[in-house]
Amino acid sequence: MAPGLKSLGDVDTSIMAVLADGDLHGYAILAEVRELSDGRVRLGTGTMYGSLERLQDGGAVLAVAEDVVDGRTRRYYRLTDSGRAALVAELERRQQLVNAARNRLAGAT
Amino acid sequence: MSTPRRLAWAMHAFPRRFRAQRSAEIEATFHEADLAGDRNAYGPKALIDVVLAGWGERTRTRPPIGRYLKYRLVGGRLEPRWHAWMFDDLDGWFPLRRAAWTGIPILVIVAAAWRASGGLMPLPPPVFWLVWAIAMGLGARLDRRRTLTRHGYDPRTRTWVPPPIVVRWVPIPRRIRRAVPMLVGIAAALLVVTPFAAITLLLPGRSVRSVTIGSFSFERIVDHTVGVGWGAVAVGSVGLFVGIAKHRWIAARTLAPAAVVDPTAFVVVPAGPLAWIVPASVLVVGIVTSLLPLAPLVVPAAFLAAGCASPGLLVLARTARELERAGSGEVGLSTASHTAQPRRVPR
Numbered sequence: 001m002a003p004g005l006k007s008l009g010d011v012d013t014s015i016m017a018v019l020a021d022g023d024l025h026g027y028a029i030l031a032e033v034r035e036l037s038d039g040r041v042r043l044g045t046g047t048m049y050g051s052l053e054r055l056q057d058g059g060a061v062l063a064v065a066e067d068v069v070d071g072r073t074r075r076y077y078r079l080t081d082s083g084r085a086a087l088v089a090e091l092e093r094r095q096q097l098v099n100a101a102r103n104r105l106a107g108a109t
Numbered sequence: 110m111s112t113p114r115r116l117a118w119a120m121h122a123f124p125r126r127f128r129a130q131r132s133a134e135i136e137a138t139f140h141e142a143d144l145a146g147d148r149n150a151y152g153p154k155a156l157i158d159v160v161l162a163g164w165g166e167r168t169r170t171r172p173p174i175g176r177y178l179k180y181r182l183v184g185g186r187l188e189p190r191w192h193a194w195m196f197d198d199l200d201g202w203f204p205l206r207r208a209a210w211t212g213i214p215i216l217v218i219v220a221a222a223w224r225a226s227g228g229l230m231p232l233p234p235p236v237f238w239l240v241w242a243i244a245m246g247l248g249a250r251l252d253r254r255r256t257l258t259r260h261g262y263d264p265r266t267r268t269w270v271p272p273p274i275v276v277r278w279v280p281i282p283r284r285i286r287r288a289v290p291m292l293v294g295i296a297a298a299l300l301v302v303t304p305f306a307a308i309t310l311l312l313p314g315r316s317v318r319s320v321t322i323g324s325f326s327f328e329r330i331v332d333h334t335v336g337v338g339w340g341a342v343a344v345g346s347v348g349l350f351v352g353i354a355k356h357r358w359i360a361a362r363t364l365a366p367a368a369v370v371d372p373t374a375f376v377v378v379p380a381g382p383l384a385w386i387v388p389a390s391v392l393v394v395g396i397v398t399s400l401l402p403l404a405p406l407v408v409p410a411a412f413l414a415a416g417c418a419s420p421g422l423l424v425l426a427r428t429a430r431e432l433e434r435a436g437s438g439e440v441g442l443s444t445a446s447h448t449a450q451p452r453r454v455p456r
Binding site for chain 1: 119127131133134135136137138139140141142145154155158159160161162163165166169
C-alpha cells in the first residue's frame with residue numbers, strides 16, 4: 001500500500017488499473033475506465049478528480065506533464081512504483097475474496 | 110445560466126486550493142466529453158457528481174474536529190499537514206466565519222447574563238450587533254496575520270520561515286521586541302462590554318436614598334433593576350478573562366523545554382507576570398467597586414470609560430506594530446502591550 005493511502009476503493013482501483021500501462025490525461029482516464037469495464041462503469045468527472053487528488057496525496061499517482069490542446073489544459077498522470085505495488089496488493093486481496101466466494105459457491109452446490 | 114457557468118458554480122464545492130490547481134483541467138475534461146458526443150456531459154448528474162466530490166474533498170482535507178475547535182476557538186496551532194487547509198480558511202469568507210465563531214460565545218454570555226438578571230437586563234439592540242460586526246471585520250485582518258505568524262509563516266509572503274529556537278526566560282533587548290496584540294484582545298472584550306454598560310447607565314429605575322449605619326450616614330444609589338449592574342461586571346470579567354486566558358494559554362503552549370541556548374534566529378519569551386496582574390486587578394477592582402455605595406453607577410461607568418479607550422488601544426497596538434515593522438524608533442509605544450502572548454523575535 002502506498003504510504004499515504006489507507007484503502008483503495010473501486011474508483012481508485014479502476015483509475016490505477018488504467019494508468020498501469022501508461023500515462024493518461026483526465027478525459028482519457030474516463031474513457032479507458034469505461035472501456036475496461038465494457039461500458040458498465042461511467043466515472044463522474046468530479047469523482048475521478050477527487051480520487052486522483054487522494055491518490056496523488058497518497059503518493060500512488062504523479063502528475064508528470066501538462067500541455068494545452070486546442071486551448072484546453074491537459075495534465076498527464078502516472079502510476080508510481082508504490083502505487084503499482086498498492087494496486088498489485090489490492091488486486092490480490094480481491095482475487096482472494098473472489099476465490100473464497102467461488103469455493104463457497106462450489107461447496108454449496 | 111450557461112453550462113460553463115453552472116460547472117464553475119458546482120466547482121465551488123471543492124476547496125479553494127483545489128480549484129486553483131485544477132479548475133482549468135476539469136473544465137477541459139468536461140469540454141472534451143462534450144465534444145466526444147456525451148450528451149450528458151454537463152447534465153445535472155455530472156454537476157451533482159462534481160458537488161459531491163467537492164464536499165468529499167473538503168471533508169477529507171479538513172482537520173479533525175478536536176484540532177479544528179482548538180484552532181478556531183483558542184487559536185491552537187495546526188500540524189503542517191493541515192496548513193493548506195488553513196491557507197484556504199484564512200482567505201475568502203474568513204471574517205464571516207470568525208465572526209460566527211466569536212458570536213456563539215457572546216450569545217451564550219448574553220443569554221446567561223440576561224437569565225441571571227431575571228429577564229431585567231435589556232438585550233443588545235441591533236446597533237450593538239452592527240458595532241460587533243465591524244469590530245469582527247477589523248479583528249479578522251489582525252487575526253489572519255497572527256495565525257500565519259503563529260504557524261511559522263511570513264504574513265505578507267506566506268512563505269515558511271525556519272522554526273524558532275525556543276529559550277525560556279531570556280531577556281530580550283527592548284528595541285527588538287515586537288508589538289503583541291494583547292491590547293487588541295482587551296479592546297475587543299471592552300467593545301463587547303461597553304454597550305451593556307451604556308445601557309445599564311441609561312436605565313430608568315434608580316433613586317438616591319439616604320442610608321444611616323450607626324453614626325455614619327451617606328447617600329446611596331438604589332438600583333431597582335437588580336442584577337443589571339452585576340450583569341455588566343459578569344460580562345466584562347468573563348470577556349476579559351476569556352481573552353487573556355486565551356493569550357496565556359497560547360503562550361504556554363508555544364513554549365518548549367530549553368534544549369538549545371543559541372539565540373541566533375528567534376526567541377520565544379513566555380508571558381510575564383503582568384499577564385496575571387491585569388486580569389487579577391480587573392477582578393479586584395470590579396469586586397471592590399461593586400461593594401461601594403455608588404456601585405451600581407460606578408461599575409458600568411468604569412466599563413464605559415474603559416470601553417471608550419478601546420479604539421485608542423487598537424490604534425496604539427497598530428501603530429506600535431507598524432513602527433517595529435519599519436524598523437525605526439524605540440518601541441516605547443508597544444511596551445505596555447508586552448504583557449502576555451508569546452513573542453517571536455528575530456535577532
